[in-house]
Amino acid sequence: MNYNILIGGSAGQGVETVSAIFERIIKRQGFEVFTTKDYMSRVRGGHNFIQIRFGIDKMSSHIDKIDGIIAMNGETIENHIDRLNSGGFIICDEEIEYEDNRILKLPLKEIAKQSGNIKAFGSVAIGSVLELFGISHNSIEKVFSEFFNKEVAKQNFNAVESGRKLVTKRFDAEINRQDNNILINGNEAVALGTLAAGCKFYSAYPMTPSTSIMNYLAAKMNDSQIVVEQAEDEIAAINMAIGASYAGARAMTGTSGGGFALMVEGLGLSGMLEVPLVIAEVQRPGPTTGLPTRTEQSDLKFVISASQGEFPRMVIALRNAEDAFYQTVRAFNIADKYQIPVILLSDQFLADSTTTFKPFDFDKINNETFISSNEYSQGEPYKRYEITESGISPRLIPGNNLGATVLVDSDEHDETGHITESASVRKEMVEKRMRKIDLLKEDLQEPLFIGDEDCEVLLLAWGSTWGPLKEAIDSLNENKDKKFGGLVFGDIWPLPTKLLLEKANKAKKVINVEQNATGQLASIISEVTGIFCDSSILKFDGRPMSSGYIYRELRRNK
Numbered sequence: 308m309n310y311n312i313l314i315g316g317s318a319g320q321g322v323e324t325v326s327a328i329f330e331r332i333i334k335r336q337g338f339e340v341f342t343t344k345d346y347m348s349r350v351r352g353g354h355n356f357i358q359i360r361f362g363i364d365k366m367s368s369h370i371d372k373i374d375g376i377i378a379m380n381g382e383t384i385e386n387h388i389d390r391l392n393s394g395g396f397i398i399c400d401e402e403i404e405y406e407d408n409r410i411l412k413l414p415l416k417e418i419a420k421q422s423g424n425i426k427a428f429g430s431v432a433i434g435s436v437l438e439l440f441g442i443s444h445n446s447i448e449k450v451f452s453e454f455f456n457k458e459v460a461k462q463n464f465n466a467v468e469s470g471r472k473l474v475t476k477r478f479d480a481e482i483n484r485q486d487n488n489i490l491i492n493g494n495e496a497v498a499l500g501t502l503a504a505g506c507k508f509y510s511a512y513p514m515t516p517s518t519s520i521m522n523y524l525a526a527k528m529n530d531s532q533i534v535v536e537q538a539e540d541e542i543a544a545i546n547m548a549i550g551a552s553y554a555g556a557r558a559m560t561g562t563s564g565g566g567f568a569l570m571v572e573g574l575g576l577s578g579m580l581e582v583p584l585v586i587a588e589v590q591r592p593g594p595t596t597g598l599p600t601r602t603e604q605s606d607l608k609f610v611i612s613a614s615q616g617e618f619p620r621m622v623i624a625l626r627n628a629e630d631a632f633y634q635t636v637r638a639f640n641i642a643d644k645y646q647i648p649v650i651l652l653s654d655q656f657l658a659d660s661t662t663t664f665k666p667f668d669f670d671k672i673n674n675e676t677f678i679s680s681n682e683y684s685q686g687e688p689y690k691r692y693e694i695t696e697s698g699i700s701p702r703l704i705p706g707n708n709l710g711a712t713v714l715v716d717s718d719e720h721d722e723t724g725h726i727t728e729s730a731s732v733r734k735e736m737v738e739k740r741m742r743k744i745d746l747l748k749e750d751l752q753e754p755l756f757i758g759d760e761d762c763e764v765l766l767l768a769w770g771s772t773w774g775p776l777k778e779a780i781d782s783l784n785e786n787k788d789k790k791f792g793g794l795v796f797g798d799i800w801p802l803p804t805k806l807l808l809e810k811a812n813k814a815k816k817v818i819n820v821e822q823n824a825t826g827q828l829a830s831i832i833s834e835v836t837g838i839f840c841d842s843s844i845l846k847f848d849g850r851p852m853s854s855g856y857i858y859r860e861l862r863r864n865k
Contacts, residue, residue, distance in 0.1 A: 309339075309362025310480060311370055312436065313387055316379025319351045324454065325377065325429035326357040328463075329436070330490065331450050333361050334663055336442060337484035341366040341774075342661040343851065348515070348599045354382050363482060367627065367774035368854045369660075374478075375439065377432045381405055396439060396477070398432050411435070411474060418469045424459060427466040434470025440480040489666050493657035493771075496628035497587055498523035499667070500635025501559055502531050505674050506585075508551035508558040510536040510544040514566045515599050516655040517589035521561060541566035545573030545586070552582045553715060555678075555704035557639055561587035564606045565595065571613045574648055578618030580715045581692065581700065581740070583642035585635070590654040592849050601849030602655035604770060604822040608830065610650050611800045619645065619743045622800035624652045624770035626755070629664045631657070634797060636672055641750065643677045645743045646702060652799070654822070656851040657771035678702060690722040691715060694735055698742030744801060751803040754794040756810070759784055762792025764861075765814035767807075767840065769796040769828050771851075772820055778854035783861060791861075793820075796828065802835045811838050820844045820857060 314329070316322045326342065334340050338361040347353035358369050373391050378384045378399040384407075391397065391409060399405070401412040413435060419428035430451075437444070447467055451460035491499070498520045501509065511521045525535040534551075538544035544560045551558040562570060567588050577584040588610055592603040610622055621641055625631040631653065638649040689711040693700045700722075705713040714724025719736060721727045755773065758780040768776050773795040783791040792814070794807060811817050819829035819840045824847045829840045844860045846852050 308480075309360055309364065309366060310374045310440065310478070311358060311360045311372060312375045312377070313356055313358050313373050313383075314377040314379075315354065315356035315383030315387065317352050317382070318347065318349055318355055320379045321426065321429050322355050322357060322379065325433065326359060328430070328450060328454060329433050330359050330361075330661060331453075332433070332437070332444055332447055333359075333442065334488065334490050335446060335450070335486045336444050337482050337486050338362060338663075339365050339488070340490060340661065340663045341369060343369040343656070344659040345850070346600050354386060356383065356387070366662075366778075368778045369775075369851070371853050371855045375436060377429070377436065378403065379429065384410070398435050400428065413470075413473050415470075418473075419466055422462045422466040422469065424462040424466070427463045430463040430466035431470035431473075434467035435474045437467070438471040438474050438476060440478045441476045442481055487665065488663040490661055490663055491628050492519075492659055492661045493625065493628050493631050493653055494519040494589065494659070495523055496631040497561075497625070497635050497651065497653065500632040501585075502527060502533065503632070503669060503672050504636040504639035505557050506533060506559050506639065507556040508534045508536070508548060509560070510538050510547040510551075510558075511561045512538050512541045512544050512566060514541070514563045516591055516658045517561045517563050517566070517587060519658070520587055520589075541569040542573065545570040545584075546576070548584055549573060549577055549580065549582050552584055553580065553705070553713075555707070557583075557643070559585040559587065559639075561589065563589050563591050564593050564597075564609070567606070567610065567613070574620075575614030575616060575618070576717055577648040578614065578616070578620065578740070579717055579719075581646040582715070583639075583646055584648040585638045585642050585651065586648060587651045587653065589658050590652065592847070598849040600655065602822065602851050603847060603849065604654060604772070605824070605827070605847070607652065607769070607799065607823070607827040610652060611831070617737070618740055619647050619747065620800070621645075621647060621649045621747060621798070622652060623649065624797055624799050625657060626770060626773035626795060626797055627657065628660075628662050629667065630773075630797065632667050633671065636674070640673070640675050641747070644675065644699075644750075645747055646699060647743060647747075652770060654771055660771075678704060688723050689713065691724045692720060692722050692736065692739070694722060694739050696742075697746050698739045699746070700739075748801050751801060752798045753803050753806040754796040754798075756792060756794055756806065758792035759790040760792065761813070762790045762810070763815045764789055764791050765810050765817045766791065766793040766820050767796075767817065767828060767832065768793060768820040769799055772822065775852045775854045775857055776820055779857035779861070782854065782858050799828070799831075802831060804836055807832065807838065808836060816841045818842050818844060818861070820852070822846050822852060
């Protein structure tokens with residue numbers, strides 16, 4: 308059994324703080340948690356809400372139906388009451404004028420005043436919710452101390468205890484099991500993976516929804532000995548990261564689609580210089596400003612083909628926070644090994660969704676070193692772009708080898724790095740760079756398979772759609788009228804094809820599931836393999852697909 312609570316209000320009312328406190332309380336009780344955020348691009352006003360799903364079993368998605376609402380204003384009730392279960396509840400202040408037999412109008416603000424802090428009315432509501440679900444927790448005061456100073460923490464704790472007295476228990480959600488999980492969102496997982504990979508330089512210009520990667524890393528600068536630079540724009544950010552990588556540091560930059568558009572020439576520079584680089588591209592709807600705080604998967608074909616000319620790159624779509632951690636580390640190793648840019652594709656849904664996971668296993672981390680000092684003989688010209696069978700040239704760090712000058716150039720160049728306009732050298736250099744792709748294909752990871760191995764209907768998806776698709780397929784297979792399976796791509800360029808060909812050739816129907824208007828993954832698959840999808844489930848309104856949405860679309864089109 309799991310439950311779904313929505314906390315809503317306008318920007319500035321403390322929706323974020325109330326939800327963060329509530330999810331931490333229930334997480335420490337031993338519940339599994341999955342939280343999604345929907346917020347507007349404004350500092351005050353508007354309508355923001357956060358859904359917190361919790362239960363005993365692991366969850367991978369949000370759901371549409373709501374068991375309870377904490378409404379900080381009347382608009383929250385108006386917008387979401389249609390989604391409330393018949394046995395659900397709405398907690399709001401007694402001043403809100405809205406009538407429904409499921410509404411509990413409580414003196415939230417008055418009790419907050421009595422606690423000594425009018426801003427604590429959200430904590431009064433938390434206390435009422437905990438009592439409704441029968442959740443007791445003896446470390447609530449400690450949770451508040453992690454958010455506030457001693458006096459304010461005490462005021463909020465008293466508000467919770469007062470809130471408990473306003474209602475009586477309705478649900479039996481109490482559990483008593485040890486909390487062994489971490490609670491982390493997608494951007495925090497990318498940032499943690501960046502540190503685990505040994506990154507020493509991160510540069511970015513703030514752009515929602517990628518900014519919290521930079522914020523996390525900036526907070527760890529001293530402890531982790533990483534330099535974090537807020538650049539004046541995205542052009543400067545990517546060029547700084549390229550310079551740091553040339554100098555020998557593992558380097559990374561992050562942005563969203565609009566910022567990546569400015570980075571395109573820098574991406575080509577990384578390709579031509581053959582300098583390792585990791586780029587986190589956290590998608591939001593475009594074009595141009597689009598919906599700056601919403602989610603979409605519309606940048607896939609853009610990042611695969613960005614920048615003029617042809618050069619090898621890798622694109623990895625992140626499926627959940629755990630995947631984001633390990634794939635970020637892997638991205639640095641691949642960038643170093645092949646001396647190419649690696650793009651990590653995330654989105655607002657994954658970036659801001661908070662989930663419980665078992666602690667990440669740092670013993671799995673293997674930061675490989677690909678510096679080639681043993682391949683240089685002193686007294687001989689150093690060939691930074693030596694033509695090799697693999698396409699990978701020996702890489703030295705400037706200043707580390709006496710007599711070796713590490714030349715790089717954005718113009719086409721010969722093996723030593725000097726500019727050339729020779730047709731034959733140009734051909735050799737292009738072929739050298741492109742040979743890396745054949746080798747890179749040996750390092751590709753096949754997509755994750757979900758569902759019945761003998762599936763009649765094969766669903767194709769990528770990135771953060773993994774969670775909703777997994778729960779939808781589980782529900783569909785319970786009906787037993789058809790067998791459903793799904794492939795969710797992480798490595799997406801170059802495209803791994805072995806499992807795709809195997810499953811698609813056996814299935815009666817192939818359907819792509821994507822958060823864009825044109826079916827970009829389906830287009831890439833047909834281009835590479837000749838496999839065409841029979842139909843599509845596409846969503847591009849800026850809101851993430853839920854498992855229920857996918858389920859209903861498949862049942863409707865069966």
